[in-house]
Amino acid sequence: MKVIVVKDYNEMSNVATDIMYDVISNKPDCVLGLATGSTPEGLYANLVALYREGKLDFSKVSSVNLDEYYPLAPENDQSYRYFMNTHLFDHVNIDKANTYVPNGLAQDPEAACKAHEDKIDELGGMDIQVLGIGQNGHIGFNEPSDNPIPFTHMENLTESTIKANARFFESEADVPTRALTMGIQSIMKARKIIILASGKSKAAAIKATLKDEPTPRCPASLLYSHPDVTVICDEDAYSLC
Ligand code: GLP
Numbered sequence: 001m002k003v004i005v006v007k008d009y010n011e012m013s014n015v016a017t018d019i020m021y022d023v024i025s026n027k028p029d030c031v032l033g034l035a036t037g038s039t040p041e042g043l044y045a046n047l048v049a050l051y052r053e054g055k056l057d058f059s060k061v062s063s064v065n066l067d068e069y070y071p072l073a074p075e076n077d078q079s080y081r082y083f084m085n086t087h088l089f090d091h092v093n094i095d096k097a098n099t100y101v102p103n104g105l106a107q108d109p110e111a112a113c114k115a116h117e118d119k120i121d122e123l124g125g126m127d128i129q130v131l132g133i134g135q136n137g138h139i140g141f142n143e144p145s146d147n148p149i150p151f152t153h154m155e156n157l158t159e160s161t162i163k164a165n166a167r168f169f170e171s172e173a174d175v176p177t178r179a180l181t182m183g184i185q186s187i188m189k190a191r192k193i194i195i196l197a198s199g200k201s202k203a204a205a206i207k208a209t210l211k212d213e214p215t216p217r218c219p220a221s222l223l224y225s226h227p228d229v230t231v232i233c234d235e236d237a238y239s240l241c
Helices: 009-026 041-052 080-087 109-122 159-168 200-210 219-225
Strands: 002-006 031-034 062-065 067-070 128-131 153-156 178-181 193-197 229-234
Touching (some): 009 031, 009 229, 062 080, 062 109, 067 080, 109 178
Parallel strands (some): 031 062, 031 128, 128 193, 193 229
């Protein structure tokens, strides 16, 4: 894995923006693999600014998202569909029909997972996948486990993830306990992967990803075998390395 250590959150967002800018301008019909959470918010704000300045065109771009809470309606302001609309899709000229977020209200979640994985294949994989990282090293919603499920699937969220994400909900009890998520092998279908991390709360996960033996107990570390992964982290996130 390549590592870029920057001063702070803004620099992390700017480095990620430059990489995304290159991908989108070199391939106008590219497929973006997108993530949610507070980490990529700065990146998305920068992409919106570049679009408004006329420097980026999303009209031929498609996107697939990593994950979605289950069950949760797309209209719910904590859903990842809502997050993507409000942080990016509503502000650029992407055709929303070409944006794919797992369906958090699917009657048949197994079929929804298969449909998401099939869509990734139909699109030919992601040209770039953006990832944040959980405090326990999770990516998407792939939690630490001895037997990770490789492709898009339903995941039970750990206590630590529910606690970490409770800040977005009215109370911890409102956080869904399950999610639909791409698996590690789905993520590996991307030709290029960037992992963003900012702040001391991510330092242990970044150390486990970069310095320790790869293990499914730290899902991000499993990306070591991918040929094009760049970790962009600030000094706080790198502080235990
Ligand atoms: C959630 C998401 C992940 C994200 C993680 C970290 O669990 N499913 O994709 O990387 O949170 O979130 P944050 O960026 O807010 O720290």
